[in-house]
Structure formats: C-alpha cells, structure tokens
Amino acid sequence: MAALMPSLLASSVEELELELLLQALYQCHGYDFRGYDRAMVAGKVQALRLRLGLATISALQSRVLHDGETYNTLLRALYVAPALMFDDPLEVSMLRRSLGVSLHGAALPRVWLADCASPQQAWTLAILLEQEQLAPRTEIYATVASDTMLADAQHASLPMARLDELQANYARSGGVGKLIDYFDIDADGLHATLKPQLAGRITWAQYNLVTDASFNEFQMILGQRALPDFGPALRKRVLQLFDGSLAPFGTLALDRPLDDHDPLSRHYKPLLANQSWYKRVA
Known part of the structure; x- marks a missing residue:
C-alpha cells in the first residue's frame, strides 16, 4: 500500500496543476475549458507539455501566462483536432x-x-x-x-x-x-x-x-x-x-x-x- 502512495500523490498533484491551468486560462484570457471532458483535456495538455520539453503542468502554466506564443499553442492543442479536406x-x-x-x-x-x-x-x-x-x-x-x-x-x-x-x-x-x-x-x-x-x-x-x-x-x-x-x-x-x-x-x-x-x-x-x-x- 505504501508503494502506491507516491503515484497517488503525483496523480493528485497533476490534477491540481491541471485545474489551476484551466482556471488561469479562464481568469486571464476568458477561455473556459473547465467543462470539457477532463480526461481529454489532460491528454492534450500532457502531450503539449512533453512536446515543449517541460517537466510539469505548472511549468506549462507559467509559460502560458507569460508567453503569448505558448498561450496560442495551448489554445490550438485544446481545440478540435484539425481536419483535412474530404477526410471523412x-x-x-x-x-x-x-x-x-x-x-x-x-x-x-x-x-x-x-x-x-x-x-x-x-x-x-x-x-x-x-x-x-x-x-x-x-x-x-x-x-x-x-x-x-x-x-x-x-x-x-x-x-x-x-x-x-x-x-x-x-x-x-x-x-x-x-x-x-x-x-x-x-x-x-x-x-x-x-x-x-x-x-x-x-x-x-x-x-x-x-x-x-x-x-x-x-x-x-x-x-x-x-x-x-x-x-x-x-x-x-x-x-x-x-x-x-x-x-x-x-x-x-x-x-x-x-x-x-x-x-x-x-x-x-x-x-x-x-x-x-x-x-x-x-
């Protein structure tokens, strides 16, 4: 049971970080992703974090709040997946x-x-x-x-x-x-x-x-x-x-x-x- 505690703690910390990131997006920019499917949002955020080479979601939040290019990159990542012509x-x-x-x-x-x-x-x-x-x-x-x-x-x-x-x-x-x-x-x-x-x-x-x-x-x-x-x-x-x-x-x-x-x-x-x-x- 004790061996499970670090992973449970890491999971709860990441959930808190994600909630704070979404709150920051809403409070600072007016884009509200808090009602989106949380597993979907988490997957997109983690994929972007890894792509940018950042250690934590908190590090991503700092970049989003202070760098307009990262902010726009996050918006695109959370948005609908891009479509090609006649792809469906x-x-x-x-x-x-x-x-x-x-x-x-x-x-x-x-x-x-x-x-x-x-x-x-x-x-x-x-x-x-x-x-x-x-x-x-x-x-x-x-x-x-x-x-x-x-x-x-x-x-x-x-x-x-x-x-x-x-x-x-x-x-x-x-x-x-x-x-x-x-x-x-x-x-x-x-x-x-x-x-x-x-x-x-x-x-x-x-x-x-x-x-x-x-x-x-x-x-x-x-x-x-x-x-x-x-x-x-x-x-x-x-x-x-x-x-x-x-x-x-x-x-x-x-x-x-x-x-x-x-x-x-x-x-x-x-x-x-x-x-x-x-x-x-x-």
Missing part, C-alpha cells in the same frame, strides 16, 4: 444526402460550422455546395474560438505538396474530377487558394460555444467534430444552443445519437437509421 467519407456522404433536402427550400440558406476544425473543413463544404448548385445562394458561417485561429483561417492556403493526398481523400469520398479545379494556384506554384466565388461564401468569425449566445438562424448546423470534447453539462448547454439556432426542418449533425430521454430528442428525427444526423420536426 461518411461525413461527406451524409452531407451529399442532406444538403439538397435541407437547403433547397430556403431562399438564402445558412450553414453553421461550429468550432470549425480547419479551413479545409470549410473548403470541403463549399465545394460540395458548388457541386449541388447551391453555392451561389448559401452562406457558410465558420466559427473558431480565438482571434489567432480566425486570422490563421482567413489567410490559409492549400499546400500543393499535399495535393495527391487530398485528391485521394476526394476520390475516396465519391468526388469526381480534379480537386485542384476548385482552386487557383499561386504564382510560387507551392500553394493554392479557394476560388473567389467559393471563398466569398464563407464568413469566418470568432465565437465561443461555451459562453456566447445564438447569433443567427441556420438551415444546417454541423457540430459533430466539437461535441466529443465536452463534458455532460457543457454538452447539454451546447445542444440547447444548437436547438435554439436551427430553423424548422433544418439538419443537425451530431457526434452520436441523441439520448431518447433527452427532452430535445422529441424535436428531431434521424435522417438515416443508426446515424447521428437529424432533421428538425418540431
């Missing part, structure tokens, strides 16, 4: 199925990418809308947690060195033709940018799912990449936010099926059996 064939398949059903009936449809996983996730949606002949009248709202992430997204480009990988993703998800046809290659030949008529349909904004209120009504909300990070209370709050932001007969994409005992479940009907994509019916 099931997600793309569900988008192809639901875009027409959800958006064709609206005069000026709006889609919300909540906690957008990367510019490439937004580009994927813009290309699918173009293929469904919905791009000219559909507005994509892609929100991210911080001003730094917002600036990164607004100035992002496609690295040509990864084109073969992304083309393979595109083909695997059912794409026809060449992915590069939707981009303009820069003069250096090393990067490409989304064609202006598609990029112009994406509105990027800083938005905090934890604290901010509903800001518009949407015909489709895609939140499946953000939700796995949330603890039960925060997840409930965000689902209520989505529910209050979704138009009648709109589509809501989640990471897992709604609990039958959740009061919100009566508002929704699955688009397909065994999938967590829903159509609002009430």
Whole structure:
C-alpha cells in the first residue's frame, strides 16, 4: 500500500496543476475549458507539455501566462483536432444526402460550422455546395474560438505538396474530377487558394460555444467534430444552443445519437437509421 502512495500523490498533484491551468486560462484570457471532458483535456495538455520539453503542468502554466506564443499553442492543442479536406467519407456522404433536402427550400440558406476544425473543413463544404448548385445562394458561417485561429483561417492556403493526398481523400469520398479545379494556384506554384466565388461564401468569425449566445438562424448546423470534447453539462448547454439556432426542418449533425430521454430528442428525427444526423420536426 505504501508503494502506491507516491503515484497517488503525483496523480493528485497533476490534477491540481491541471485545474489551476484551466482556471488561469479562464481568469486571464476568458477561455473556459473547465467543462470539457477532463480526461481529454489532460491528454492534450500532457502531450503539449512533453512536446515543449517541460517537466510539469505548472511549468506549462507559467509559460502560458507569460508567453503569448505558448498561450496560442495551448489554445490550438485544446481545440478540435484539425481536419483535412474530404477526410471523412461518411461525413461527406451524409452531407451529399442532406444538403439538397435541407437547403433547397430556403431562399438564402445558412450553414453553421461550429468550432470549425480547419479551413479545409470549410473548403470541403463549399465545394460540395458548388457541386449541388447551391453555392451561389448559401452562406457558410465558420466559427473558431480565438482571434489567432480566425486570422490563421482567413489567410490559409492549400499546400500543393499535399495535393495527391487530398485528391485521394476526394476520390475516396465519391468526388469526381480534379480537386485542384476548385482552386487557383499561386504564382510560387507551392500553394493554392479557394476560388473567389467559393471563398466569398464563407464568413469566418470568432465565437465561443461555451459562453456566447445564438447569433443567427441556420438551415444546417454541423457540430459533430466539437461535441466529443465536452463534458455532460457543457454538452447539454451546447445542444440547447444548437436547438435554439436551427430553423424548422433544418439538419443537425451530431457526434452520436441523441439520448431518447433527452427532452430535445422529441424535436428531431434521424435522417438515416443508426446515424447521428437529424432533421428538425418540431
């Protein structure tokens, strides 16, 4: 039993250090990760600590409080895992199925990418809308947690060195033709940018799912990449936010099926059996 005491003590100290780090982020910068799944947060924090060569979470906290670059690095580490274009064939398949059903009936449809996983996730949606002949009248709202992430997204480009990988993703998800046809290659030949008529349909904004209120009504909300990070209370709050932001007969994409005992479940009907994509019916 005595041999277990040092490891138990180390564990409790690390838990205290993590709590203090999250409190510091909230008190000093206003970003509240305290309601996120704690095991997920701990794993991301420890991975960053090791990557930076720091001995303790307390050392990481000191760097975060006194060094802006480390602070932004931590925010990125705690955020939704970055996505590549067309990296999830099931997600793309569900988008192809639901875009027409959800958006064709609206005069000026709006889609919300909540906690957008990367510019490439937004580009994927813009290309699918173009293929469904919905791009000219559909507005994509892609929100991210911080001003730094917002600036990164607004100035992002496609690295040509990864084109073969992304083309393979595109083909695997059912794409026809060449992915590069939707981009303009820069003069250096090393990067490409989304064609202006598609990029112009994406509105990027800083938005905090934890604290901010509903800001518009949407015909489709895609939140499946953000939700796995949330603890039960925060997840409930965000689902209520989505529910209050979704138009009648709109589509809501989640990471897992709604609990039958959740009061919100009566508002929704699955688009397909065994999938967590829903159509609002009430």
